[in-house]
Amino acid sequence: MKNFLQKVLNFLLPPRCICCGKILDNENSLCPECFQRITFISEPYCSHCGIPFADIENINVKMLCPNCIKEKKHLFRMERSAIKYDAVSKKTILAFKFMDKTENAKIFAKWLKIAGKDIFTLGADVLIPVPLHYRRLIKRRYNQSALLTLELSKLTKIPADVFSLIKFKPTKPQVRFTGKARRKNVKGAFKIKTPERIKGKRVVLIDDVLTTGSTVRECAKVLLSAGAASVDVLTVARVYRS
Ligand SMILES: [Zn+2]
Ligand SMILES: [Zn+2]
Numbered sequence: 001m002k003n004f005l006q007k008v009l010n011f012l013l014p015p016r017c018i019c020c021g022k023i024l025d026n027e028n029s030l031c032p033e034c035f036q037r038i039t040f041i042s043e044p045y046c047s048h049c050g051i052p053f054a055d056i057e058n059i060n061v062k063m064l065c066p067n068c069i070k071e072k073k074h075l076f077r078m079e080r081s082a083i084k085y086d087a088v089s090k091k092t093i094l095a096f097k098f099m100d101k102t103e104n105a106k107i108f109a110k111w112l113k114i115a116g117k118d119i120f121t122l123g124a125d126v127l128i129p130v131p132l133h134y135r136r137l138i139k140r141r142y143n144q145s146a147l148l149t150l151e152l153s154k155l156t157k158i159p160a161d162v163f164s165l166i167k168f169k170p171t172k173p174q175v176r177f178t179g180k181a182r183r184k185n186v187k188g189a190f191k192i193k194t195p196e197r198i199k200g201k202r203v204v205l206i207d208d209v210l211t212t213g214s215t216v217r218e219c220a221k222v223l224l225s226a227g228a229a230s231v232d233v234l235t236v237a238r239v240y241r242s
Contacts, residue, residue, distance in 0.1 A: 018104050019092045029107040038092075039084035041115065041238070050080040050115075051240050075220050077202075077230040078119050081238030082111035085209055089237050093208055097144045105144070108236045109151030112206070116234045119204055120156060124232065126198075127153050127160045130207040130219055131167040131190070148236065149206045158204070164194045165219060174215060182214040190219050192226040199227035210235040 014023045019034035030038065045052040046065035053063065068074070083089050095101040096108070113120075129145035137143055146162045153160035169189040174182050192198055203223050205216050210233065220231040 018095075018101070018107055019088065029104075034088070037088045039086065039089075040111075041081055041083060047118075048074065048078060049076075050078070050238075052242070054242050075217055075224070075231070077122070077232050079210070079213075079233040080115045080119060081210055081235045082108070082115035083237050084242070085211075085237035085239045093237055097208060098140070102142060102144075102147055105147040105151045108148055108208075109155055111236060112148065112152050112234055113155045116152075116156075116204065116232075119232045119234060120158070123202055124158050124204045125201040125229075127156075127158050127204050127206055128165050128219075128223070129160075129162055130205060130215055131162075131165055133167045133170045133189075135170055145207045148208065152206065152234075161197060164192055164197050165223065166191060166193050174211065179212065182212055183217075186215050186218045188218075190222045192222055195226040198223060200229050202230045202232070203228045204232045204234050207233070207235045208237065210238040212239075 015027060015029070016023055017031035017034050018029050019038065020031060022031045024031060028035070041050065041052050043052075044056050044063065046068055047062040048064055048068040051065050051067075053065070056063075085093065092104070096104045127149045129143060129149040131145075132140070132143045143162075149160045149162060152158075167190050171185050171189050174185060177185055205219055205223075207216060210216065213233075216233045220233075223231050
């Protein structure tokens with residue numbers, strides 16, 4: 001029965017490529033051309049921050065990138081992302097963020113589950129989205145990161161908590177700034193409403209795009225000071241040079 005309904009639904013609303021919109025003849029979320037053009041992040045990558053290593057064969061050894069070797073104290077336990085944020089993936093992400101393509105959350109959640117395998121193997125207790133300030137939430141009507149978190153929670157059976165971490169200070173969009181100004185823009189913008197729900201938990205922070213990491217860093221600081229045991233970062237896309 002479910003198959004029949006799916007067939008009827010596919011006839012009425014055929015699945016489309018989430019990148020270019022072309023009608024697909026199967027349940028894949030990307031057409032073959034877009035699948036070729038999107039860069040899925042795969043091993044070998046830095047075992048801490050997840051940045052892929054170019055020109056290195058997969059030798060099955062845990063390696064760190066130069067930045068993670070330099071960094072003495074790590075704020076995050078691990079960082080992982082599913083795809084590279086570039087001109088191709090940007091279109092898909094922006095449509096999800098601003099154009100009500102909320103059904104894409106299901107597809108992205110599948111990618112997050114694969115990208116986060118190292119995190120889930122180590123163990124995680126709760127998935128928490130990077131929050132929006134309520135004024136922006138009213139304007140946009142949904143928090144794309146919360147949608148991702150709820151879908152990922154269904155797939156992984158790890159509980160989601162979309163209430164404990166809040167953004168209480170409105171900030172300007174991070175895209176307007178670079179480096180230091182980005183850090184300053186989000187400084188002190190987040191707080192934990194219910195620390196008792198965070199204490200001792202291994203938290204996975206979920207977001208759509210990881211750019212410089214200023215926002216997730218600020219979130220991680222408040223989570224850790226509320227007693228979180230560890231914080232991981234898991235995002236759909238990530239900016240990096242290759
Ligand atoms: Zn396509
Ligand atoms: Zn690294």
